[in-house]
Amino acid sequence: MALLCPDEITQLDSADPLASFRNRFALPEGIVYLDGNSLGPLPRETPQRLQQVVEDQWGRDLIRSWNTHGWIDLPNRVGAKIARLLGASEDEVIVADSTSVNLFKLAAAALREMPHRRVILTEASNFPTDLYMLQGLANFLGDGHQVRLVPPQDIEKALSEEVALLCLSQVNFRTGALHDVASVTRAAHRHGCLVLWDLAHSAGALPVELTAWKVDLAVGCGYKFLNGGPGAPSFAYVRRELQDRLEQPLQGWLGHRAPFAFEPTYRPAPGIQRILCGTPPILSLVALESGVDLLLEADLTEIRAKSMAMGDFFIRLVKQRCGDLAPGLASPSEASHRGSQISLRHPQAFAICQAWIARGVIADFRAPDILRCGLAPLYLSFGDLWRASQLLGEILESEAWNRPAFFRRSSVT
Amino acid sequence: MALLCPDEITQLDSADPLASFRNRFALPEGIVYLDGNSLGPLPRETPQRLQQVVEDQWGRDLIRSWNTHGWIDLPNRVGAKIARLLGASEDEVIVADSTSVNLFKLAAAALREMPHRRVILTEASNFPTDLYMLQGLANFLGDGHQVRLVPPQDIEKALSEEVALLCLSQVNFRTGALHDVASVTRAAHRHGCLVLWDLAHSAGALPVELTAWKVDLAVGCGYKFLNGGPGAPSFAYVRRELQDRLEQPLQGWLGHRAPFAFEPTYRPAPGIQRILCGTPPILSLVALESGVDLLLEADLTEIRAKSMAMGDFFIRLVKQRCGDLAPGLASPSEASHRGSQISLRHPQAFAICQAWIARGVIADFRAPDILRCGLAPLYLSFGDLWRASQLLGEILESEAWNRPAFFRRSSVT
Numbered sequence: 001m002a003l004l005c006p007d008e009i010t011q012l013d014s015a016d017p018l019a020s021f022r023n024r025f026a027l028p029e030g031i032v033y034l035d036g037n038s039l040g041p042l043p044r045e046t047p048q049r050l051q052q053v054v055e056d057q058w059g060r061d062l063i064r065s066w067n068t069h070g071w072i073d074l075p076n077r078v079g080a081k082i083a084r085l086l087g088a089s090e091d092e093v094i095v096a097d098s099t100s101v102n103l104f105k106l107a108a109a110a111l112r113e114m115p116h117r118r119v120i121l122t123e124a125s126n127f128p129t130d131l132y133m134l135q136g137l138a139n140f141l142g143d144g145h146q147v148r149l150v151p152p153q154d155i156e157k158a159l160s161e162e163v164a165l166l167c168l169s170q171v172n173f174r175t176g177a178l179h180d181v182a183s184v185t186r187a188a189h190r191h192g193c194l195v196l197w198d199l200a201h202s203a204g205a206l207p208v209e210l211t212a213w214k215v216d217l218a219v220g221c222g223y224k225f226l227n228g229g230p231g232a233p234s235f236a237y238v239r240r241e242l243q244d245r246l247e248q249p250l251q252g253w254l255g256h257r258a259p260f261a262f263e264p265t266y267r268p269a270p271g272i273q274r275i276l277c278g279t280p281p282i283l284s285l286v287a288l289e290s291g292v293d294l295l296l297e298a299d300l301t302e303i304r305a306k307s308m309a310m311g312d313f314f315i316r317l318v319k320q321r322c323g324d325l326a327p328g329l330a331s332p333s334e335a336s337h338r339g340s341q342i343s344l345r346h347p348q349a350f351a352i353c354q355a356w357i358a359r360g361v362i363a364d365f366r367a368p369d370i371l372r373c374g375l376a377p378l379y380l381s382f383g384d385l386w387r388a389s390q391l392l393g394e395i396l397e398s399e400a401w402n403r404p405a406f407f408r409r410s411s412v413t
Numbered sequence: 414m415a416l417l418c419p420d421e422i423t424q425l426d427s428a429d430p431l432a433s434f435r436n437r438f439a440l441p442e443g444i445v446y447l448d449g450n451s452l453g454p455l456p457r458e459t460p461q462r463l464q465q466v467v468e469d470q471w472g473r474d475l476i477r478s479w480n481t482h483g484w485i486d487l488p489n490r491v492g493a494k495i496a497r498l499l500g501a502s503e504d505e506v507i508v509a510d511s512t513s514v515n516l517f518k519l520a521a522a523a524l525r526e527m528p529h530r531r532v533i534l535t536e537a538s539n540f541p542t543d544l545y546m547l548q549g550l551a552n553f554l555g556d557g558h559q560v561r562l563v564p565p566q567d568i569e570k571a572l573s574e575e576v577a578l579l580c581l582s583q584v585n586f587r588t589g590a591l592h593d594v595a596s597v598t599r600a601a602h603r604h605g606c607l608v609l610w611d612l613a614h615s616a617g618a619l620p621v622e623l624t625a626w627k628v629d630l631a632v633g634c635g636y637k638f639l640n641g642g643p644g645a646p647s648f649a650y651v652r653r654e655l656q657d658r659l660e661q662p663l664q665g666w667l668g669h670r671a672p673f674a675f676e677p678t679y680r681p682a683p684g685i686q687r688i689l690c691g692t693p694p695i696l697s698l699v700a701l702e703s704g705v706d707l708l709l710e711a712d713l714t715e716i717r718a719k720s721m722a723m724g725d726f727f728i729r730l731v732k733q734r735c736g737d738l739a740p741g742l743a744s745p746s747e748a749s750h751r752g753s754q755i756s757l758r759h760p761q762a763f764a765i766c767q768a769w770i771a772r773g774v775i776a777d778f779r780a781p782d783i784l785r786c787g788l789a790p791l792y793l794s795f796g797d798l799w800r801a802s803q804l805l806g807e808i809l810e811s812e813a814w815n816r817p818a819f820f821r822r823s824s825v826t
Contacts, residue, residue: 026468026472026473028472028473028475031475033475035475035476038476039471039475039476039479041471041472041475042467042468042471042472046467047464047467047468047472050463050467050696051460051464054455054459054460054463054642054700055439055455055460058452058454058455058642058643059439059441059454059455059460060439060441062441062444062446062448062452062454062775063448063451063452063775063777064770064775065643066452066643071643071644097510097511097514097691098510098665098690098691098692098693099691099692100663100665100666100690100691101510101514101663101665101690101691104662104663108553112553124677125677128666128669128672128675128676128677129665129666129691131677131678131679132664132665132666132668132669132678132679133663133664133665133690135664135678135679136661136662136663136664136679137662139660139662140521140525140554140662141553141554143556149677174675223692229467229471229695229696230471230478230479230484230692230694230695230696231484231692231693231694231695231696231698232694233694234691247552248549249517249549249550249552249553250513250514250517250546250549251545251546251548251549252511252513252514252542252545252546253513253541253542253545254542255545256541256545259541260780261780262541262587262779262780263541264537264538264541264544264562265544265545265548266544266545266548266549277511277513277514277546278510278511278512278513278514278542278647279511279512279636279643279644280511280644281643281644281645281646281694281696281697282642282643282644282697283463283642283643283644283694283696283697283700284694284695284696284697285644287467287696357477362475362476362477364476366675367673367674367675
C-alpha cells in the first residue's frame with residue numbers, strides 16, 4: 001500500500017537543492033534507507049569504475065598499473081579529496097587500513113610524543129572499537145599507561161598534565177550527540193594534551209574544519225557517509241606541523257622514505273606518508289574514491305542544512321503520528337547539537353526495527369533500546385521520512401508485540 | 414615476430430596436467446607474465462563475482478548483506494579455504510588487514526607470551542616490511558627489546574634462551590631460496606622460542622604443512638600466488654593450542670567476543686577470531702576468495718612438480734640461448750631449495766627488465782642487480798619460458814645498453 005504524502009511535504013522535496021543526488025545512488029525502489037551511517041548505499045557510478053580497474057587495469061596492465069594507473073598514489077589522491085571534506089590541507093590526509101588500525105597508529109604516536117604522560121582520556125560511551133584499541137595500546141605498553149573513561153560532561157574537568165591524549169568521537173554513534181570540537185580541543189591544548197578525533201559519523205555528514213579547529217590527529221570511516229562500500233578503508237589526518245615528528249609503530253614498507261630501495265632499516269617517509277603501512281586494498285580504495293567524488297559534487301553547507309531540517313522534521317512527524325506511543329528521543333533535541341542521525345529510545349526497539357525493515361524502512365538497532373536512524377541528505381527526501389514515521393505509527397499501534405517472532409535476536413543487529 | 418617453439422617444448426606443454434588453467438585467467442594475449450609473485454593475474458571469474466557482490470549485495474540488500482550474504486563470516490570462510498593450502502585446520506587461519514599489520518599483531522602477541530625474553534631473531538635479507546614492522550614493535554616496547562639480524566646460515570647458531578621469537582620468510586623475496594621450515598622450527602622450539610613464518614611467496618606456490626611442521630604462527634599475502642587482486646587482504650595463522658592464550662594489541666571490535674553487544678571493555682573472542690581487528694574490506698576480500706577458489710581446483714603437488722620442472726628448464730634455456738652473455742643465477746640451483754621463482758643476476762638487470770617488458774615478458778627488477786622471474790604453474794607454459802629465454806638472448810646481444818633511455822629508473826621497479 002503506497003502512502004500518499006501530503007502536499008506540504010512534496011513541496012519541501014521540490015525545494016530541496018540536493019534532490020537530484022537521489023538518482024546517483026542505486027537504491028532499490030520502495031526502500032527508505034536510514035542506515036547510511038552504518039553502510040552508505042552504492043553510488044551508481046561505482047560498479048563501472050570498479051569494473052574498469054579490475055578488467056582494464058589489473059586484468060590487462062597487471063603489475064604495471066601501480067605506475068601507469070597511479071595505484072601507488074591512490075592513498076594520497078583519495079586522502080587529498082577527503083581532506084576537502086574535513087577543512088584540512090591535501091597533504092594532511094591519507095587513506096590506509098581500517099579505522100581501528102589508524103586509531104592505534106595515531107594514539108601510539110601521540111603517547112610516544114608525550115613520554116612523561118601516561119593517560120589516554122576518552123568517554124565511556126565512545127565507540128567500543130576505539131575503547132578496545134586504546135585499551136590494547138595501554139596494556140601493551142604497560143608501565144603505568146591507562147585509558148581513563150569519563151562521562152561526556154566530565155571531559156574538560158578530567159583534563160590534566162597527566163593526560164597525553166584526549167581521544168573522542170565527534171558524533172556519538174548511539175545518540176548522535178555532537179561534540180564542539182573546537183572548544184574541547186582548545187581545552188585539551190590548555191593542558192598540553194594532544195587530541196585525536198574519530199570522525200566516523202561526521203566526515204561527509206557535516207562541515208568539519210580540522211585546520212581552523214587546530215585538531216592534532218583524526219581518523220574516520222570510508223563506508224558510512226562517504227559511501228565507499230562495505231569495509232572501505234579508513235582515513236587518517238595528521239596536522240602538518242606534527243607529521244615529521246610523529247613516530248607510529250606500524251612502520252610498514254609503504255611508509256618508508258624509499259620503499260622500493262628495499263633497505264633493511266626503516267626510515268620514515270616525510271609527511272603524512274609515514275602513516276601508510278602495508279599494501280592498500282586497491283579495489284576497495286577505488287570504490288571509496290567513487291563515493292568521495294560523488295560527495296564532493298555536493299555542498300557540505302547544504303548537506304548540513306538539510307540534515308538539520310530533516311532531523312527536526314522527523315522528530316515532529318514521529319510525535320504527531322505516534323502520539324502517546326511515540327518512542328523517546330535519545331538524541332539532542334537541538335539540531336545544532338546533533339550529527340546526522342536521530343536515535344529513538346523504546347524498550348522494544350529491536351522488534352520495532354525488524355518490523356520497520358519488513359516494511360521497507362531500514363534502520364539500525366543498538367542494544368539495549370536504541371532505534372538509530374541515519375539521515376543522509378544526498379539520498380533521503382522529506383517524503384521518505386514522512387513514510388518512515390507513518391509506518392512507525394502503524395507498527396506501534398499493531399498487536400505485533402505479542403508475537404514471539406518479534407523478539408528473536410539475529411546475530412548482527 | 415612470433416617465435417616458433419620447438420616440438421619438444423610443445424610436447425612438454427601437451428603433457429602438462431595443469432595446462433587447462435591458463436584459460437581461467439584473463440591474461441592478455443602475447444604476454445609472458447613472470448610477475449605473479451608480485452601481483453597475480455585476474456582470474457576470469459573474478460569480475461563477475463565482484464559485480465554480483467557490488468550490485469546484488471551492497472546495492473540491493475545494503476546493510477543486511479552482513480548477515481544474509483555472510484559478509485560477517487567472510488574472513489573465516491576465506492581463511493578456512495586458505496588453510497587447505499597451508500596444511501592447517503580450518504579454524505587456524507583468518508583473513509584480515511595487510512601482511513605487515515598481521516605480522517605486527519602476531520609478533521606482538523609472541524613477545525607478550527614470552528615476557529622474559531627480549532630478542533626477535535630474523536635474517537637481514539628478510540623482506541624489508543617484515544624487518545620494519547619488527548623494528549617498530551621492538552622500539553615501541555623499548556625495555557631492551559631488539560631485533561637481531563643474522564645471515565641465513567647463522568640462524569640456528571643465533572637461537573638461544575634470549576630469543577622470544579624467530580621470524581622468517583619461507584621463500585626469500587630476492588633469491589627464491591627456500592627455508593626448511595620443519596627443521597628450523599624444530600631448532601627454534603628446542604630453545605623454547607616461538608616461530609612466525611611469512612608465507613608471502615609460498616602460499617599457493619608449493620605445499621605448506623603448518624600442522625605437520627608444528628609452526629606456531631604465520632602470515633601471508635593474498636595478492637601473489639593466491640591471485641586475489643592488488644592489495645588483497647592478508648591471512649594469519651595461529652596454531653590452535655596457542656589461540657586462546659595469545660593477546661594481540663590491535664584489539665578491535667571484530668575480535669571481540671560479542672562485537673554487537675558494544676560493551677565498553679574488550680573481551681577477546683575465542684580462537685582465531687581475536688586476530689580480527691576493524692571491519693574488513695569486503696570487495697577486496699571477495700576478489701581474494703575468487704582467486705583462492707580457483708587455486709583450490711588444482712593439486713598443489715602438481716603445482717610444485719611443474720614449478721620445479723619449469724625452474725630447471727628455464728635455467729637451462731637461458732644458459733643455452735645466452736651462452737657467455739647469460740646472467741648469473743641468484744637462486745639456488747637445486748629445485749628443491751627454491752620457491753617458485755628464478756632470480757637472475759646482471760649488472761644491467763634494470764635495463765634488461767625494461768627491454769623484456771617492451772617485448773611482452775613481464776618480470777621484476779629488484780635493486781641492485783636482480784631480475785626476478787616468478788614461475789606460476791597455473792598460467793605459465795614451457796613455451797612461455799622458451800619465448801622469454803629467446804627474447805632475453807636477443808636483448809643481451811643487442812646494442813641496447815648504449816641507449817641512455819635504458820637507464821632511466823621509474824619510481825616503482
